[in-house]
Amino acid sequence: MRLFAPLIALCLAVPTAHAQCGGPFPGFVEGLKSEAVAKGTDAATVNAFFRSVRQDPKVLKADRAQGVFQMPFIEFSRRLISNNRIDRGRAMTRKYDTVFDRIEREYGVSRGVLLAFWAFETDYGGFQGDFNTLNALSTLAHDCRRPHIFRPQIFAALELYKHGDFDPATTTGAWAGEIGMVQMLPRDILQNGIDGDGDGHVRLKTSAPDALMSGAKMLSHLGWRAGEPWLQEVRVPGNLDWSLTGPGQTLTVAQWQRMGIRPREGDLASGGLPASIILPQGRKGPAFIAYPNFQVYFEWNQSFTYVLTAAYFANRLEGAQVYDAGDPEPGLTGAQMKELQRRLAARGHDVGKVDGILGAGTRAAVQAEQKQLGLPADAWPTAALLQRL
Template structure:
């Protein structure tokens, strides 16, 4: 789970980062003073001073996390790029394999919490790629930095103290607590406060461990969704077709009407299957505006939204869960002539950049800063808009250029 951004001054954030990176002595002094304040507060939070001292003795601030406070791909990445990388053939195949491998555990979880296995596995796949990517940032470093610098210090202090408590309770060892810049960790990426509230010991070993216990992680996810209002046996929603005279002012996740009312207004499932004209509340969602796929979303979509408050994120989980049940791609295409790339295609982009002489680091399908800068350089050299985006058109450009380069080397 990643934090939803709020409006903030980019200038202020940049200044803070510069202070931390260019004035280490001043930053260290300020950080030490802040740790002293945190130490005093730790006692009021029920944390032993010996625990605090042992876990903070070698901490140093990490200024790079401040630059991430206002960056979240769910809100900055075109939805066709975002979904193409999260719901691809690889993740679907891996999801089927994990569903089969953990079938007995998932059956027990379904029975106890009422959340279906496809949804649980979809969250797992999107959040950590089935345990392959927990995030590499030590939680105590990130959260202590965010507790002392930047905005929302009060929030992050709460997460920092909760992390100390998780370690003190023996649920997860400090060395195993690495995760996102904001503090999310484990197979299904809980924030520490979420862990404290809903994590469960499903394997019965006396510890709530989202890092080294897959049963604990999957059951904790189901418990989260159940507490968020998940309705067992109800779909998250459907792709729909709107009538030609539809009033688009009625759209929006908060503009709920009964499904029977939507049917009366001419809303239909795009696959031709009749909508059940029930009293269940639902809303029309247009994630790419009037020109893209349209959805009728129900209560379970809201539960997914609460996991990471972004509609694009909830749609990714919902769509992947449908694919794991045997469903197909969305019927209506996204409104773009330059579709997003799967992870395999993104790895190809990186490999082609390397062939052209760019050092982009690990070829992992994650288009980060180095890869984007390399793409921008190629775009500038070829008279293209230097937006750094790895889309279908850019992949074709790189294929042509790398082919030309290979031919010139022969």
């Protein structure tokens, strides 16, 4: 079951002059056809590509209902990471060992990283979404919320169609247009698709080698640093300056070591590497050190909880022990979180939409207010903080 918001590059696109939207859907499709012909595709091919396109109200319903999960990290990670998923992941690494060896050689992306995405996105290919992809992309491009994001994806799908790698009538995937085992948008497939099994096509729905190789190339394109770690569980001293923690703040590994940061197992990375200390549920909960590759995860998904869980799961798939959950202070309910956001906004903080979600803006605002009030500035909101505000 696909559980997450659109993953790849949706927030990175830039509006273009062709971001028309709205109006009667048939007229909108005629505009797409005219643009496709103007871009150099012959009219017969364009007409064949768009012949079956339909507006899909279920796509809009899914779009309006999406939201970053409100569950805290411990609950979220325990729900997603099961023994079955770990066992199947380890079976997959054996089955596709030569593919993962090639990926590690060519892109420097560790197998656990791809296995975790594969598991979370589609349960190792078991459910890849049942929305018609062209209908989904056209519906979202016609909708006037983000046409600049989805309209270019339609023309990318047309290019895939011309290569024989997309069937507008039968290609299905996620509601936001992602396709295949690791859920890639058409433009990402054009840029990063790899024929991993040597059959002359890039088929991310049916070929695990194609999907895994393409996912690895995309991570490399997004800035993955070959052969470097991404996340590691650590122990933190009780007298740490908590205001230095959080994904937006970095020191070198050597500096963190001098402050008393120690790995729970293994060794920390090279002392000169920049890193952040991540406390998803405050100073009394789990603690991780995040290296530069951790930031690449946010190019794949914008949810902090999802990203941290995926990065941690990659470690588990490669043999890391279960994290020490500690004894974090109780968090806030959804209603309390919304009230907190309103109070933070009233104090001049940019927390974005008041939605009850502990996102990056709310975490930063919480940490700033904790510091101002003389509280441990670990960015974890509690009822006591809410009361103080």
